Amino acid sequence: MNEARILVIEDDKFLRKACEVGLKKRGFTVFTAIDGEEGLQQARANIPDLILLDLLMPKLSGLETLEALKKDEQTRGIPVVILSNSSIDADIQKAKALGAAGYLVKAALSLQQLGDRVISYLEKAGQTAGIGPS
Amino acid sequence: MDYFGTPNITPPTTRREYWSLIHPEDRPRIEQALKDHFDTGKPFSEEYRIGDGTGSFASVADRATAIRNQNGIPIRLIGAVSDITERKHAEQMKSDFVSFVTHQLRTPLSGVKWMLELAMDTMDDPEELKSFLQDARTSTERLIRLVNDLLDTSRLERGKLQLTMQNLSLAELTKEIVDELSPLTLEKEQSISIETAPDLLQVYGDAQLLRQALLNLLSNAVKYTPTGGSIQIQMGRAGDRALWSVKDNGIGIPKADMAKLFEKFYRAGNVLAVETEGTGLGLYLVRLIVERFGGKVWCESTEGVGSKFLVALPLAA
Numbered sequence: 001m002n003e004a005r006i007l008v009i010e011d012d013k014f015l016r017k018a019c020e021v022g023l024k025k026r027g028f029t030v031f032t033a034i035d036g037e038e039g040l041q042q043a044r045a046n047i048p049d050l051i052l053l054d055l056l057m058p059k060l061s062g063l064e065t066l067e068a069l070k071k072d073e074q075t076r077g078i079p080v081v082i083l084s085n086s087s088i089d090a091d092i093q094k095a096k097a098l099g100a101a102g103y104l105v106k107a108a109l110s111l112q113q114l115g116d117r118v119i120s121y122l123e124k125a126g127q128t129a130g131i132g133p134s
Numbered sequence: 135m136d137y138f139g140t141p142n143i144t145p146p147t148t149r150r151e152y153w154s155l156i157h158p159e160d161r162p163r164i165e166q167a168l169k170d171h172f173d174t175g176k177p178f179s180e181e182y183r184i185g186d187g188t189g190s191f192a193s194v195a196d197r198a199t200a201i202r203n204q205n206g207i208p209i210r211l212i213g214a215v216s217d218i219t220e221r222k223h224a225e226q227m228k229s230d231f232v233s234f235v236t237h238q239l240r241t242p243l244s245g246v247k248w249m250l251e252l253a254m255d256t257m258d259d260p261e262e263l264k265s266f267l268q269d270a271r272t273s274t275e276r277l278i279r280l281v282n283d284l285l286d287t288s289r290l291e292r293g294k295l296q297l298t299m300q301n302l303s304l305a306e307l308t309k310e311i312v313d314e315l316s317p318l319t320l321e322k323e324q325s326i327s328i329e330t331a332p333d334l335l336q337v338y339g340d341a342q343l344l345r346q347a348l349l350n351l352l353s354n355a356v357k358y359t360p361t362g363g364s365i366q367i368q369m370g371r372a373g374d375r376a377l378w379s380v381k382d383n384g385i386g387i388p389k390a391d392m393a394k395l396f397e398k399f400y401r402a403g404n405v406l407a408v409e410t411e412g413t414g415l416g417l418y419l420v421r422l423i424v425e426r427f428g429g430k431v432w433c434e435s436t437e438g439v440g441s442k443f444l445v446a447l448p449l450a451a
Contacts, residue, residue: 014245014248018248018269111248
């Protein structure tokens with residue numbers, strides 16, 4: 001079983017639900033937040049192993065959230081993977097400059113593939129203790 | 135003489151002067167292209183930004199050919215530089231539009247795709263299966279609304295929409311749209327009051343389109359008014375026109391956004407704080423429809439206090 005804890009920050013309720021159910025099926029513990037503000041609170045409260053972050057969101061946008069996460073000593077070390085439907089070059093560049101660990105386009109992935117990518121980002125981040133087929 | 139739209143600037147007379155006006159980010163690329171042209175004869179045709187010396191830049195297209203002496207050494211450069219700033223601006227707008235629509239289409243599409251994937255893994259649990267399928271269906275409805283809005287916009291813009299013009303009762307139309315939105319207003323615990331003029335107000339228009347215009351205005355009021363807020367609809371006569379208005383105590387509209395509110399794809403600066411599904415087509419469609427019937431739509435608003443949208447329509451004969 002995957003024991004890692006994932007925070008999904010996504011404003012669209014269907015996509016949030018799909019990510020949550022899909023990742024839970026893979027054994028992850030999943031927290032969700034409906035916008036950047038709630039995402040920041042959740043990140044500080046739960047210190048997840050990885051954050052999946054949408055870009056276009058109410059209140060605090062994904063890029064603003066990413067910036068705040070990287071400024072906060074508590075949350076700075078958490079790998080943040082952008083999960084957006086925007087494939088605007090400027091967004092990708094900005095996310096990378098702000099320290100995102102990766103950039104995924106939702107429409108290009110199945111939930112199965114999303115789970116696979118999450119595992120490989122976790123491995124890359126060296127937080128894979130206890131992860132893998134049990 | 136106008137030098138790229140800046141009449142007060144003395145145009146550069148030497149190559150060196152001209153060269154120094156090219157945007158620093160573009161200069162290395164242009165230098166290389168010119169060198170390639172001199173060395174290999176590869177045609178020189180480049181787009182770059184050129185300054186007027188005061189800090190603003192125009193986009194230009196530059197085509198040039200080297201004149202060579204008997205030994206093949208380039209001695210002069212002849213060519214033409216044309217201002218393409220407007221075209222560049224239009225291209226940027228078009229590309230922003232494509233990016234935006236792509237995003238707005240992909241979001242519900244991803245929802246459908248993922249919900250169906252979950253459904254396929256849940257065949258043994260009918261209740262859960264049903265909930266995934268229901269979510270997929272709701273996502274397709276959002277997708278259809280978006281595509282319909284885009285299509286209606288394009289048809290209205292080109293005047294290609296088939297209309298069925300008839301006398302319409304504003305009060306009845308209003309009651310229909312209030313009923314349609316009642317699940318939402320109940321959820322948000324909002325109160326809607328309707329004030330109708332004592333005399334029957336009939337306007338001349340296409341029922342479906344007028345209904346859509348009023349629905350867009352009322353659903354904006356519902357969307358941008360917080361839980362527990364109140365919305366007032368008023369109908370009355372103003373000279374030879376019917377006046378319909380919807381007033382809310384929602385987030386209001388920033389002053390800076392008022393002038394562009396009814397433009398295509400325009401979204402006020404404070405809407406992202408509420409939701410991100412909007413397309414910037416709703417109010418534009420309202421304006422197209424109302425103007426089509428010979429009417430007028432406008433708005434009065436104070437940010438943080440609320441908005442009032444007013445529609446004036448010719449009364450039925």
